[in-house]
Amino acid sequence: MFPPPDNLGVDRMSRSLYEWLWQHEFWLPPGITWEDMQESEDTHYPQPRDLLLSIPFALILIVIRCAFERAIALPLSTKLGVRDKQRPKAQPNPVLETFYSTYRKNPKEGELLSLAKQCDLPVRKVEKWFRRRRNMDRPSLSKKFSEACWRFTFYVVSFFTGLAVLYDKPWLWDHRECWTGYPQQPLQPSLFWYYMLELSFYWSLVFTLPFDVKRKDFKEQIVHHAATIFLISFSYCANYIRIGTLVMVIHDASDCFLEPTKIFNYMKWKKTCDSLFMIFSAVFLISRLLIYPYTVLYNTYYYSMEIFQPFFGYYFVNVLLIILQLLHVFWSCLIIHMVYKFILQGTMEKDMRSDTEESDKDEERDKIGEKKKNGIMYFSNVTSNGYIQRNGSEPLDNRPHLANGHAKER
Helix, strand or coil: CCCCCCHHHHHHHHHHHHHHHCCHHHHCCCCCCHHHHCCCCCCCCCCHHHHHHHHHHHHHHHHHHHHHHHHHHHHHHHHCCCCCCCCCCCCCCHHHHHHHHHCCCCCCHHHHHHHHHHHCCCHHHHHHHHHHHHHHHCCCHHHHHHHHHHHHHHHHHHHHHHHHHHCCCHHHHCHHHHHCCCCCCCCCHHHHHHHHHHHHHHHHHHHCCCCCCCCCCHHHHHHHHHHHHHHHHHHHHCCCHHHHHHHHHHHHHHHHHHHHHHHHHHCCCHHHHHHHHHHHHHHHHHHHHHHHHHHHHHHHHCHHHHCCCCCHHHHHHHHHHHHHHHHHHHHHHHHHHHHHHHHHHCCCCCCCCCCCCCHHHHHHHHHHHHHHHHHHHHHHHHHHCCCCCCCCCCCHHHCCEEECCEEECC
């Protein structure tokens, strides 16, 4: 018999971990303790337990999103002429399906040869099967349209909510006000609900990552969502509310232009899409590479030191903000490359983040190859019989031939 678990020891360990995690030296500037942050009837400070509310709120947002996409976005896509591309389906093949679901979706050359031998198929047909099978798992155009509509709706609501909350706040206009009286800055209800809205949305994005449209920067998206959730949560617990609200408004500004760019791209309104993309590029580069470093990075790194000495929370929040900035630089490089291509070619390049259809070129190449092959066979057959007919003209055998400049019937 195993001895019963030592619940007392577990409780003692949990209590020690809790006490270590919430040491005031980690979260608060030197000279400030948790006793200084006690609430009263008129003064309320952020409480870590409040963050738990973001989980049920995130689930509510997911339900609202599903209802929005089904009741509004999908019917709207049909009315606006967004049509799903007809994709050729992969023929049922247990051997290939087992490899696809168990090992990898894109087999290597040696694996293709082995699978071709097992299925008694040409390697080219095995490659085509995997292309079609991968495309079957890719999201449809209507799904992309619906997702872009939902994000566009949220970003617009969130951005204008942030402006409505902050327009009369002094730190929006004078960034040094972010640190006046820190950390004893009371939490206003409007700021609380704005924080809950943003945090719940990013939790909902994490929960739906397996079902959302996957792009080439999928890993960077995960890092971005994780850094954003950590940043929002930590800034709330350490009462970096003022700097946190500036970060959220700056991020939502460019996202309001990104999603409609995608929407018009799916609608194939090329000129509108190109114009919006240029506006989005300008807003993104200005807000993320100019406004964000000065308003946020310089603010937290330099202005905060006018109020208090460095401590763990100061370094930690700056690391998270720098991670976001590195992601901004990564996406800015992609955007600048696309703008460069646009200026040279006069048309916007496909979104390099998108997971495009593989079969678009490959299937067309196969069809062209088959047509050429059939055309050569047809040409060889008719020429061997001395018979070529085009556009309804009579056969060559029945045409008059020229002999010494005179028409001569064959």
